[in-house]
Amino acid sequence: PGIPAEQFPDSGKLHSYSHVSHLGKGSFGDTWKAYDRHLRKYVAIKIFYMRHSSVGRNAFFLTPAIVRKLGEKVAGNVKEAVEECVAVKHLVTSRTAASYPGSHNMCQCFQEHVSDAQPSEPIFLVLELCGKSLSQRLRERPNWAWRKQIITQILQGVDFLQANGKIHHDLKPDNVCVTDEDVVKIIDFGGLQNFGKLSHGCAYTPAYSPPEVKSGCYDLRGPVYAYDGYATGLMLMEFMCGSLTGIRRGSSNPCSYSILYGSEDVNARYVAKMLTQ
CATH class of the missing domain: 1.10.510.10 (Transferase(Phosphotransferase) domain 1)
Structure with missing residues (x-):
């Protein structure tokens, strides 16, 4: 079974975040406000999760092992989210970004912890806290x-x-x-x-x-x-x-x-x- 999506999963790379509070759930991501000790500021952490499936009746956080078990559709959704994160990160760090005030008006994606996650670790994105x-x-x-x-x-x-x-x-x-x-x-x-x-x-x-x-x-x-x-x-x-x-x-x-x-x-x-x- 997966990790129940009822509280912040204080394990793996998520253990390094503190002062956590829940912001809300979407159809595929559970978002939390947390203090990032590395960036030295509050960020939004989007943890991928599923509501219902053959893995269990309740919602649970996704790990690389579970994504592989659930098949291509879920893996494709995760891949798209990561690609979105990487695309925005490249956009706001491009050579032309400094020339445009509007570069500061993009919600930044600081890190993706999908490609480097261990098989049993929750997969997540670290995003800018946007209000x-x-x-x-x-x-x-x-x-x-x-x-x-x-x-x-x-x-x-x-x-x-x-x-x-x-x-x-x-x-x-x-x-x-x-x-x-x-x-x-x-x-x-x-x-x-x-x-x-x-x-x-x-x-x-x-x-x-x-x-x-x-x-x-x-x-x-x-x-x-x-x-x-x-x-x-x-x-x-x-x-x-x-x-x-x-x-x-x-x-x-x-x-x-x-x-x-x-x-x-x-x-x-x-x-x-x-x-x-």
């Missing part, structure tokens, strides 16, 4: 000076990605965090794309995708930077006008409705007008 999501911070009704500062940083982050030929592909308020020091951190690079390379099955959120997108990734021979640009524009509108939830139709952007479904959405004209003012 609350933009969705959470907006519910606190921040003042306009704060909003202007955050908007500027979001634009800097998107500019940095584009300067490096990257497309985030899933920008939205839940994937933008703000630290306690009011520094923007763009997170979740699972859909990160290279400009000019066709990819399929990318992560995306329909409500923040541009009108020409019907499903998944679209032809990257087109103006693909518009993907992040459009999502950023919608986030800026939410900053200025409040939540768009009331003028969305289901999970699709109202501006896209007539294009995708061949009939007019009553909200589309209103949103189009607001976006162009």
Whole structure:
């Protein structure tokens, strides 16, 4: 059986972390705040885990031995997460990073402890502690000076990605965090794309995708930077006008409705007008 995912697994390389507190669980990762003695600061530790399987009824942390036992699908998910971590690490340490303020607006991945884990050790990533999501911070009704500062940083982050030929592909308020020091951190690079390379099955959120997108990734021979640009524009509108939830139709952007479904959405004209003012 695996290590029960009920408390912080104080074993292996995780033993070196202290002052641990739980942040939350995702579908594949259990995240903890902990003090990193090597980096001399608090970090977010994402420990891979599974909820239910033939290994046991309850959730358990993954180890290399268990990943091999569970098969290719789980191994593929772990591999993708590690590749995402490595890609962002290379991005923020590139030669051009120092030239762009937006390089500081990426959530850094400091270390991956998957490839060097012992067979019975929990596998995990060490990430930057990024604070609350933009969705959470907006519910606190921040003042306009704060909003202007955050908007500027979001634009800097998107500019940095584009300067490096990257497309985030899933920008939205839940994937933008703000630290306690009011520094923007763009997170979740699972859909990160290279400009000019066709990819399929990318992560995306329909409500923040541009009108020409019907499903998944679209032809990257087109103006693909518009993907992040459009999502950023919608986030800026939410900053200025409040939540768009009331003028969305289901999970699709109202501006896209007539294009995708061949009939007019009553909200589309209103949103189009607001976006162009």
